[in-house]
Amino acid sequence: MIGAREASGIVTLAWRGLRRRPTRTGLVIAGIAVAIFLVCTVDAMSSGVKRATRAAAGETALVVYRQNRFCPFTSQLPQSYEQDIRNIPGVSTVTPVKIVVSNCRASLDVVTFRGVPAEDFARDHATETSPEAMKAWLSRSDAALLGPELAARRRLVGGDRFTAAGVDAFVAGVIESDTPQDQSSAFVHLSFLQEQLKRGGTGTVVTQFDVRVTDPARLEEVATAIDAHFAADQSPTTTRAETAHVARAATDVIALVGFAELLGLAGLAAVFALVANAIVLSMRSREREVSILQTLGFTRLHLALLVVTEAVLLGGIGGVIGALASYFTIAFVRTAMTMEGVSIAVPPSAFIAVLGVGLAMALSLAAGIVPAIIASRQSIVAGFRS
Amino acid sequence: MATVEPIIRCSSLEKHYERGGETVRVLEKLDLTITRGQFVALMGPSGSGKTTLLNLLAGIDRPTAGGLVVDGQDITTLSRAALAHWRARSVGYIFQLYHLVPVLTAYENVELPLYVHNISRRERHRRVCEALESVSISDRHAHYPSQLSGGQEQRVAIARAIVTQPSLLLADEPTGDLDRASAAGIMELLGRLHREHGQTIVMVTHDPATAVHAQRTVHLDKGRLVEPHGVAS
Numbered sequence: 001m002i003g004a005r006e007a008s009g010i011v012t013l014a015w016r017g018l019r020r021r022p023t024r025t026g027l028v029i030a031g032i033a034v035a036i037f038l039v040c041t042v043d044a045m046s047s048g049v050k051r052a053t054r055a056a057a058g059e060t061a062l063v064v065y066r067q068n069r070f071c072p073f074t075s076q077l078p079q080s081y082e083q084d085i086r087n088i089p090g091v092s093t094v095t096p097v098k099i100v101v102s103n104c105r106a107s108l109d110v111v112t113f114r115g116v117p118a119e120d121f122a123r124d125h126a127t128e129t130s131p132e133a134m135k136a137w138l139s140r141s142d143a144a145l146l147g148p149e150l151a152a153r154r155r156l157v158g159g160d161r162f163t164a165a166g167v168d169a170f171v172a173g174v175i176e177s178d179t180p181q182d183q184s185s186a187f188v189h190l191s192f193l194q195e196q197l198k199r200g201g202t203g204t205v206v207t208q209f210d211v212r213v214t215d216p217a218r219l220e221e222v223a224t225a226i227d228a229h230f231a232a233d234q235s236p237t238t239t240r241a242e243t244a245h246v247a248r249a250a251t252d253v254i255a256l257v258g259f260a261e262l263l264g265l266a267g268l269a270a271v272f273a274l275v276a277n278a279i280v281l282s283m284r285s286r287e288r289e290v291s292i293l294q295t296l297g298f299t300r301l302h303l304a305l306l307v308v309t310e311a312v313l314l315g316g317i318g319g320v321i322g323a324l325a326s327y328f329t330i331a332f333v334r335t336a337m338t339m340e341g342v343s344i345a346v347p348p349s350a351f352i353a354v355l356g357v358g359l360a361m362a363l364s365l366a367a368g369i370v371p372a373i374i375a376s377r378q379s380i381v382a383g384f385r386s
Numbered sequence: 387m388a389t390v391e392p393i394i395r396c397s398s399l400e401k402h403y404e405r406g407g408e409t410v411r412v413l414e415k416l417d418l419t420i421t422r423g424q425f426v427a428l429m430g431p432s433g434s435g436k437t438t439l440l441n442l443l444a445g446i447d448r449p450t451a452g453g454l455v456v457d458g459q460d461i462t463t464l465s466r467a468a469l470a471h472w473r474a475r476s477v478g479y480i481f482q483l484y485h486l487v488p489v490l491t492a493y494e495n496v497e498l499p500l501y502v503h504n505i506s507r508r509e510r511h512r513r514v515c516e517a518l519e520s521v522s523i524s525d526r527h528a529h530y531p532s533q534l535s536g537g538q539e540q541r542v543a544i545a546r547a548i549v550t551q552p553s554l555l556l557a558d559e560p561t562g563d564l565d566r567a568s569a570a571g572i573m574e575l576l577g578r579l580h581r582e583h584g585q586t587i588v589m590v591t592h593d594p595a596t597a598v599h600a601q602r603t604v605h606l607d608k609g610r611l612v613e614p615h616g617v618a619s
């Protein structure tokens with residue numbers, strides 16, 4: 001084994017070797033950084049999708065949508081269904097919601113207006129909204145409370161006005177919510193949104209009903225009961241758990257993110273290949289240097305450690321740069337993938353950044369092992385002849 | 387001062403290579419004893435086995451047969467790791483082409499062998515400064531090898547060889563790549579190390595003018611010792 005001072009000396013030597021070959025080191029680090037940027041960004045998108053679509057054990061939220069309709073513009077349900085749904089056993093609350101989106105297709109910058117009854121919203125979101133913002137929202141019929149991602153993306157604060165999808169609203173404030181569907185939403189008064197649009201009969205048509213059940217175990221039972229109740233009506237419904245509703249709406253995005261995950265894996269393979277190639281080429285051009293070190297008393301272990309340390313330093317530095325670039329890009333751009341009125345936020349994640357750095361270092365370590373073994377087994381005399 | 391204690395004892399030392407299905411006998415039944423504190427020149431024509439013998443003495447190559455005890459250690463029986471540790475402690479090696487690491491400064495090149503010694507950074511610094519001082523190259527400590535003349539590079543290489551205070555200093559044609567003035571300076575330096583510190587030095591050279599600095603000259607021809615009895619004169 002080797003002592004702490006020897007290990008520290010080897011790390012110093014490895015660092016000097018990298019620093020004094022700036023072109024090679026810079027190119028390898030840049031390559032790793034780009035690959036890890038890709039990996040972390042794809043992973044952030046993937047984690048956003050999972051967060052929005054994975055069913056939680058205690059899930060109590062249902063979405064009642066018009067049967068065989070997949071877009072907020074075509075899902076039209078009579079607002080009068082509210083009372084019928086409220087009477088179904090197991091239902092806790094029912095909120096009629098009118099949804100208007102600035103773009104019905106998949107996009108990275110969509111504003112989703114959610115028209116909700118004022119009293120229902122004030123009850124459900126009291127803890128997520130400051131008293132001043134809630135007061136301003138309740139006092140103005142054209143007021144909107146914005147989800148945090150939307151406010152950050154559009155740089156909007158209380159007192160601003162903004163227009164999207166033909167709706168002009170006053171910003172009463174920003175809600176503090178972790179719920180994925182709240183992130184890119186602008187909550188407005190239901191009657192205001194219905195008036196603004198003049199579609200489907202003022203005050204009578206909504207896009208969907210957000211339903212809460214009393215017991216998570218009864219989620220499926222309540223959904224079935226709602227759909228059965230309206231099956232023979234002029235506007236039959238399809239009721240799903242909220243996460244399943246998002247997953248259905250986001251099918252295309254999930255497929256795209258799944259493909260992007262393959263790109264992420266390719267990025268990881270690129271890190272491995274890049275470091276392995278750089279280290280192999282480096283050691284091939286340094287056979288004499290290895291022989292010098294062996295002559296000076298460096299053991300196989302010293303040499304292997306030197307090579308592996310160089311690889312891990314390359315991976316670590318490239319990984320940190322790539323992961324930080326990804327984190328701050330996501331944090332700055334504040335992207336949310338929205339389609340058919342449902343939003344999937346892509347949040348910056350410190351965990352993913354740390355994971356990216358760890359992956360880069362682990363792959364670099366693995367990539368350095370074979371060159372390390374080759375270097376440590378080199379014959380001294382043969383190295384001098386090279 | 388030199389003592390009669392042997393530092394190198396080769397007995398029936400042999401080194402053979404297989405090349406193209408043929409056995410090349412580089413060293414044949416070589417018996418040689420060198421006492422501690424001696425300055426020995428190894429001379430002989432090209433292919434006589436001088437550098438091979440030096441490599442065997444340094445433990446960077448292994449003999450095919452025979453015994454080799456250096457500084458009290460039978461190095462033919464050591465494992466690869468033990469041999470590396472032994473080299474780090476006991477041997478300083480000076481190459482004809484200096485073999486400095488190009489991306490390290492003179493100071494860092496001299497510091498290199500100390501990385502495998504479990505000593506503090508302060509002690510490392512003290513020893514490097516002392517070694518650089520003793521070869522009169524302190525003022526070039528921050529220069530890279532490409533910024534040094536051949537003579538200066540060889541001085542740095544000598545500092546690197548002596549920084550671990552080895553019991554045996556081996557030099558393979560240390561002036562072979564230098565002009566006359568630089569060569570004279572290097573030989574003066576090796577002579578001083580021998581005189582002032584009683585350093586045992588074994589030096590390979592082609593040049594009789596260089597060999598005169600040594601106390602004793604050993605001649606090799608076709609892998610055999612030409613010097614009568616191979617004992618100190």
